[in-house]
Amino acid sequence: MTFLEKLNAIVDRNQSLVCVGLDTDPELLPPGIDVLQFNKAIIDATADLVCAYKPNIAFYEAQGERGLDILHHTIQQIPKEIPVIIDAKRGDIGNTSDAYARAIFDFLKADAVTVSPYLGFDSIEPFIKDRERFIFLLCRTSNKGAADFQSLPCQFEGKTSPLYEVVALKASRWNKQGNIGLVVGATYPEELKSIRQAHPDMVFLIPGVGAQGGDLKQAVHYGVDMHLRGIIINSSRQILYASRGNDFAVAARKAAKTLRDEINKHLAELRG
Amino acid sequence: MTFLEKLNAIVDRNQSLVCVGLDTDPELLPPGIDVLQFNKAIIDATADLVCAYKPNIAFYEAQGERGLDILHHTIQQIPKEIPVIIDAKRGDIGNTSDAYARAIFDFLKADAVTVSPYLGFDSIEPFIKDRERFIFLLCRTSNKGAADFQSLPCQFEGKTSPLYEVVALKASRWNKQGNIGLVVGATYPEELKSIRQAHPDMVFLIPGVGAQGGDLKQAVHYGVDMHLRGIIINSSRQILYASRGNDFAVAARKAAKTLRDEINKHLAELRG
Numbered sequence: 001m002t003f004l005e006k007l008n009a010i011v012d013r014n015q016s017l018v019c020v021g022l023d024t025d026p027e028l029l030p031p032g033i034d035v036l037q038f039n040k041a042i043i044d045a046t047a048d049l050v051c052a053y054k055p056n057i058a059f060y061e062a063q064g065e066r067g068l069d070i071l072h073h074t075i076q077q078i079p080k081e082i083p084v085i086i087d088a089k090r091g092d093i094g095n096t097s098d099a100y101a102r103a104i105f106d107f108l109k110a111d112a113v114t115v116s117p118y119l120g121f122d123s124i125e126p127f128i129k130d131r132e133r134f135i136f137l138l139c140r141t142s143n144k145g146a147a148d149f150q151s152l153p154c155q156f157e158g159k160t161s162p163l164y165e166v167v168a169l170k171a172s173r174w175n176k177q178g179n180i181g182l183v184v185g186a187t188y189p190e191e192l193k194s195i196r197q198a199h200p201d202m203v204f205l206i207p208g209v210g211a212q213g214g215d216l217k218q219a220v221h222y223g224v225d226m227h228l229r230g231i232i233i234n235s236s237r238q239i240l241y242a243s244r245g246n247d248f249a250v251a252a253r254k255a256a257k258t259l260r261d262e263i264n265k266h267l268a269e270l271r272g
Numbered sequence: 273m274t275f276l277e278k279l280n281a282i283v284d285r286n287q288s289l290v291c292v293g294l295d296t297d298p299e300l301l302p303p304g305i306d307v308l309q310f311n312k313a314i315i316d317a318t319a320d321l322v323c324a325y326k327p328n329i330a331f332y333e334a335q336g337e338r339g340l341d342i343l344h345h346t347i348q349q350i351p352k353e354i355p356v357i358i359d360a361k362r363g364d365i366g367n368t369s370d371a372y373a374r375a376i377f378d379f380l381k382a383d384a385v386t387v388s389p390y391l392g393f394d395s396i397e398p399f400i401k402d403r404e405r406f407i408f409l410l411c412r413t414s415n416k417g418a419a420d421f422q423s424l425p426c427q428f429e430g431k432t433s434p435l436y437e438v439v440a441l442k443a444s445r446w447n448k449q450g451n452i453g454l455v456v457g458a459t460y461p462e463e464l465k466s467i468r469q470a471h472p473d474m475v476f477l478i479p480g481v482g483a484q485g486g487d488l489k490q491a492v493h494y495g496v497d498m499h500l501r502g503i504i505i506n507s508s509r510q511i512l513y514a515s516r517g518n519d520f521a522v523a524a525r526k527a528a529k530t531l532r533d534e535i536n537k538h539l540a541e542l543r544g
Binding site: 023025056058059061062063064065066068069072087089090091092093094096097099100102103106107108116117118119120121122123124138141142143144145146147148149150152153154155156160163166167170207212 | 295297328330331333334335336337338339340341344359361362363364365366368369371372374375378379380388389390391392393394395396410413414415416417418419420421422424425426427428432435438439442479484
């Protein structure tokens with residue numbers, strides 16, 4: 001089963017385009033709870049409300065080898081029918097990207113990974129050569145420094161476009177097996193709109209709503225494809241830390257449900 | 273002590289600009305030797321011939337949490353006076369880059385790390401805010417796909433230059449504490465030359481000689497700064513796998529010494 005088949009099945013079943021970002025910071029946990037217990041409680045409380053989980057590997061690496069072990073066990077707690085996207089933003093020369101692909105897909109057994117475009121095609125190929133593997137290539141990220149390079153006007157095939165548009169265009173051409181999506185932040189709605197117009201069929205992973213301030217309605221209206229799908233809206237801190245007390249799982253469930261229902265309300269507006 | 277002070281001291285002592293890339297692949301080891309034993313033997317055999325070691329973290333992550341433990345122990349085997357550069361090509365939004373910086377500097381206790389520029393300044397800042405930490409920002413990488421994005425002509429401040437030149441220019445402006453260097457591959461000597469001309473004072477980490485085919489003489493002639501320093505020439509496979517038998521450490525020493533002496537011969541040509 002491909003990533004997209006798995007994704008579409010869970011979107012149907014849970015009626016959800018919400019991804020929970022498992023960016024668990026050990027310093028933000030309720031007293032007496034460890035990271036694995038916290039993640040397990042979050043997963044149990046939200047598994048019927050989401051279409052994916054996205055742990056950012058940085059938060060686990062910061063805890064050393066123990067952290068990677070916790071991530072490994074966290075992924076094992078996620079029900080098999082829900083796709084796992086590792087947010088790793090990897091990208092290296094060919095033989096090294098191949099080692100990263102083994103780490104993500106063979107060792108951690110994730111379904112998808114985020115990849116950085118800077119090194120070009122041979123840095124990406126090892127992640128996509130198997131059509132059951134999926135990547136989200138960084139295109140227009142949600143952070144304030146994104147414009148430093150991503151918005152530079154670039155010349156490509158006789159046209160001048162921002163770098164992120166060239167990244168999206170090349171990604172769409174490399175997407176021969178249908179296993180490349182794009183990361184496009186909700187914090188830049190006009191850019192999201194133009195990338196969607198240029199690429200009606202690609203799946204977008206959309207961070208930046210919630211703590212980062214992106215507007216949800218615009219993310220949905222500008223992000224969806226013609227089937228009112230094709231977006232995965234990520235929320236991390238807003239769900240994980242909805243309560244800092246021992247009711248964190250109940251509060252996370254409520255926050256995830258609110259986000260899911262708001263997205264579905266915006267989809268209903270689009271259906272008219 | 274800053275990274276550059278440590279680097280300059282060992283360059284003087286070992287009369288070497290060679291960095292050994294500890295990209296150890298468990299499938300390429302002599303029978304009966306594990307990765308940590310192999311790394312320890314390589315370090316013992318080369319420590320008086322190098323100016324740095326550069327493990328690429330991908331090769332360790334591919335082995336899961338055990339791999340990270342091996343990397344941790346490998347770094348502990350490296351003599352304190354030799355800088356350790358983790359080749360990780362990280363870069364994420366601010367609070368996530370901060371977690372990566374903790375992983376690299378606090379947990380692994382490296383001296384420097386390679387960082388990818390695509391997300392812009394706030395993705396880089398957590399790695400450089402402490403002036404004793406050092407990064408090598410990817411500028412012109414050594415792989416064949418490097419041109420896909422790095423060579424796109426970009427408009428910046430009224431000029432059109434390849435993206436890698438804009439990256440180098442912005443990096444030089446962000447380098448207020450003197451703790452940013454650049455990754456520039458030996459496989460693109462003309463680009464190396466132009467980047468050096470534009471940035472006479474920055475330190476370059478130069479991969480791409482050896483297995484990747486970069487020309488050593490050009491790397492030295494075009495790469496060095498006005499003090500005939502400012503370059504760190506990395507070699508991985510050519511040294512690690514100089515012999516695939518049980519004499520691997522002796523062969524590695526010989527390969528490292530040959531590389532060091534060839535670099536020094538080219539430096540002597542420049543001294544005239």
